[in-house]
Amino acid sequence: MHTAAAAAPEARTLDDLPGPRPMPWLGNALQIQRERFHQQLEGWAGEFGTPYVVRIDARKLMVVADPEVIQGVLRARPDGFRRNERVETASRELGFLGLFSANGDTWRRQRPMVLAGLDPTHIRQFFPALLDVTQRLQRRWERAADSGTPVDLQADLMRFTVDVTTALAFGQDLRTLEADGDDTIQKHLNVVLPSLIRRILSPVEPPAWLRRWRERSLRPHLQVLGDAVNGFIASTRAQLQADPSLREHPQNLIQAMVAARDREGSGVTDADVAGNVFTMLLAGEDTTANTLAWMVWLLHRHPQAAQRARAEIDEVLGGAGTLSSIDQLHRLDVVEACAHETMRLKPVAPFVIAQALHDTLVAGVHVPRGAAVVCLMRPGGMNAGLFPQPETFDPQRWLDAKEAGHSFASAKRATMPFGAGPRMCPGRYLALAEIKLAAAMLLANFEVESVEPLRGRDPREVFAFVMAPERLRMRLRRRSTARAAAA
Numbered sequence: 001m002h003t004a005a006a007a008a009p010e011a012r013t014l015d016d017l018p019g020p021r022p023m024p025w026l027g028n029a030l031q032i033q034r035e036r037f038h039q040q041l042e043g044w045a046g047e048f049g050t051p052y053v054v055r056i057d058a059r060k061l062m063v064v065a066d067p068e069v070i071q072g073v074l075r076a077r078p079d080g081f082r083r084n085e086r087v088e089t090a091s092r093e094l095g096f097l098g099l100f101s102a103n104g105d106t107w108r109r110q111r112p113m114v115l116a117g118l119d120p121t122h123i124r125q126f127f128p129a130l131l132d133v134t135q136r137l138q139r140r141w142e143r144a145a146d147s148g149t150p151v152d153l154q155a156d157l158m159r160f161t162v163d164v165t166t167a168l169a170f171g172q173d174l175r176t177l178e179a180d181g182d183d184t185i186q187k188h189l190n191v192v193l194p195s196l197i198r199r200i201l202s203p204v205e206p207p208a209w210l211r212r213w214r215e216r217s218l219r220p221h222l223q224v225l226g227d228a229v230n231g232f233i234a235s236t237r238a239q240l241q242a243d244p245s246l247r248e249h250p251q252n253l254i255q256a257m258v259a260a261r262d263r264e265g266s267g268v269t270d271a272d273v274a275g276n277v278f279t280m281l282l283a284g285e286d287t288t289a290n291t292l293a294w295m296v297w298l299l300h301r302h303p304q305a306a307q308r309a310r311a312e313i314d315e316v317l318g319g320a321g322t323l324s325s326i327d328q329l330h331r332l333d334v335v336e337a338c339a340h341e342t343m344r345l346k347p348v349a350p351f352v353i354a355q356a357l358h359d360t361l362v363a364g365v366h367v368p369r370g371a372a373v374v375c376l377m378r379p380g381g382m383n384a385g386l387f388p389q390p391e392t393f394d395p396q397r398w399l400d401a402k403e404a405g406h407s408f409a410s411a412k413r414a415t416m417p418f419g420a421g422p423r424m425c426p427g428r429y430l431a432l433a434e435i436k437l438a439a440a441m442l443l444a445n446f447e448v449e450s451v452e453p454l455r456g457r458d459p460r461e462v463f464a465f466v467m468a469p470e471r472l473r474m475r476l477r478r479r480s481t482a483r484a485a486a487a
Ligand code: HEM
Pocket: 074, 099, 100, 101, 111, 114, 165, 169, 279, 280, 281, 283, 284, 285, 287, 288, 291, 348, 349, 352, 417, 418, 419, 420, 421, 422, 423, 424, 425, 426, 427, 428, 430, 431
């Protein structure tokens, strides 16, 4: 698909493509509604077909939705396409430059180091830590159920994912599930991350002096975060000094990163390590927590699917409220099908942007060097040929597809919730483990009485780096109490 543009003089150019009508100078910038950007992009795909073009000032973004085309673009990284320049600049300026935002040699150096820490072997090794955090979330929800207090669903799920990510990746559990006080590192992240995201999503990049001036209020927060990460790095170095065998057999991600950094001629710096500490939090927290939030909401709206998942959990757990091994987790096929179905209907990463490193051809269109290709991820999962009645939440379709073998592979190729190719999400095994653990804990121990946004019944989709449901409140009853009440 990617051949030199010169070899295809008949190729269309971006100017030949349809798209929303631009205004002089500004293009479509004023039409963009940031929180609904993904829905606007999907709506224009329906209106104009794909590929089409969106113009922001002088820039032209080509939007594609065909899974084959998307696979081609994402697989052509790192040599043909890179992560968007804006993401890299903003991340570097705020000290978050890590695997997600890095490109070129920095990315090549970091990728194996991060992959190794998040592979299935490590997830198995860390199962007890995962279980511990899940049980702490359970206790938090038991307290809420006993006192009749509604749960702030996303906030609690984010505490869960932060504690998992930090325990697993850095060997230090931040215990945000227990801390209700204000002084958590999370509080500072909650200020800095939205600013980073605003920067990345802003249609226009202000000049450097204006960025520095606007971001001056972030400095104290960046200082606290920098100190915390330097603390992680220092204590890791002390561990490596006390037990040098850890350099060859690191037990968590930060040990692997510090060991790699300290190797002579590695080219890895403390800033690389710090950037990846933040990157794990940035990439692993909102994504997993919001996928779980969507899943809890969808299961509540589809009691039959929830009942099926619960029956499977009761059987695998033998009636115990808690999983005791990772092998039990691997037997939760219905729960996993619910996760796939959730990610098909509510992909928290609804688009992935790739920027061309050379003049190239995508779907028969000449894409000049530097232009961005926006890959829309949801339309592939709404293809009625592959997913009959695509609007329906039907986890069974994944179980049937799995049985059919090849159709499972095509279903996964069409949805790509974790991206594709060499930059595919390295956290996917961890994310699925977290999702299955938390969902199994919820269904085994609680009756969900309600999950609702503050107004109305159906939560709006809100795009802010990830696509989240608007804030959801959940009311729980302990399952034993619910059973007694029903008897
Ligand atoms: C349900 C949860 C998650 C979803 C839906 C998700 C989705 C994605 C997607 C779509 C990408 C871009 C892939 C591409 O460009 O092809 C990505 C990249 C990434 N994700 Fe995840 N992710 C999740 C959880 C996690 C977790 C738990 C971690 C780590 C703790 C993580 C770490 C990363 C990193 C470091 C990258 C950048 C990879 C690279 O550019 O080489 N993600 N993720």
